[in-house]
Amino acid sequence: MEKDNGKNNKIPFDEDNYTHNIHKENERLLDRRGFMKTMVGAAGVFAISTLPWGGLAAKELMGFHTKSYAKKKIVDIASLSIGESAEFSYPSEHESALLIRLGENEYKAYQNACTHLKCPVFWNREEEKMVCPCHHGYFDAKTGKPTAGPPRRPLPEIAVVVENGAVIATGVKRYET
Structure with a gap:
């Protein structure tokens, strides 16, 4: 038998039951990293979608747009x-x-x-x-x-x-x- 010198590099269970089960039957399609990528992407889409409204507000506040009123x-x-x-x-x-x-x-x-x-x-x-x-x-x-x-x-x-x-x-x- 091999001497392990305090380092046991052996997997305590069969690999199919311990490390590779996350990919079986689509159990985890969205892990933490995928979730964070989705959230950052959604925040980016939201930020870009507000730009037209910000432009309109800036135009109004800076006086570039003058309203006309009826007498x-x-x-x-x-x-x-x-x-x-x-x-x-x-x-x-x-x-x-x-x-x-x-x-x-x-x-x-x-x-x-x-x-x-x-x-x-x-x-x-x-x-x-x-x-x-x-x-x-x-x-x-x-x-x-x-x-x-x-x-x-x-x-x-x-x-x-x-x-x-x-x-x-x-x-x-x-x-x-």
């Missing part, structure tokens, strides 16, 4: 006194907005959904501030920037012009940081 009459100048406000819908009928007459020829319009949690914003004539009653947020009427409360971003401003004795909405200004 809409908000109110006649004669029906709105200095310090008063008028609610209207713009750019669509489902988006509420607020026009404020701050001076003789000074008009400001904003989308009136608070930038914190989209609660409606109201004009407080006495305090000359725009107020979000949900969490006591306040916005400056001249700039739309938050002055108090949880909101951190200004309200989206709507561009307005005065034509033929009426205030007309012409578009939504891009968000500036």
Whole structure:
């Protein structure tokens, strides 16, 4: 008998029952290495499939794409006194907005959904501030920037012009940081 010197290179069981059974009857078509290759491939396909959407978002955020908005009459100048406000819908009928007459020829319009949690914003004539009653947020009427409360971003401003004795909405200004 051979001396094994503490090293036994013999297989303790018959090879057919111990090492080669993983290939019998398609028992393991997908092992760990195959699974990882599949997952990396799926992640790559997912990453590549999101590139068109990322390109569209970058185009919008960088200002390479400008939206055009239809003009809409908000109110006649004669029906709105200095310090008063008028609610209207713009750019669509489902988006509420607020026009404020701050001076003789000074008009400001904003989308009136608070930038914190989209609660409606109201004009407080006495305090000359725009107020979000949900969490006591306040916005400056001249700039739309938050002055108090949880909101951190200004309200989206709507561009307005005065034509033929009426205030007309012409578009939504891009968000500036």
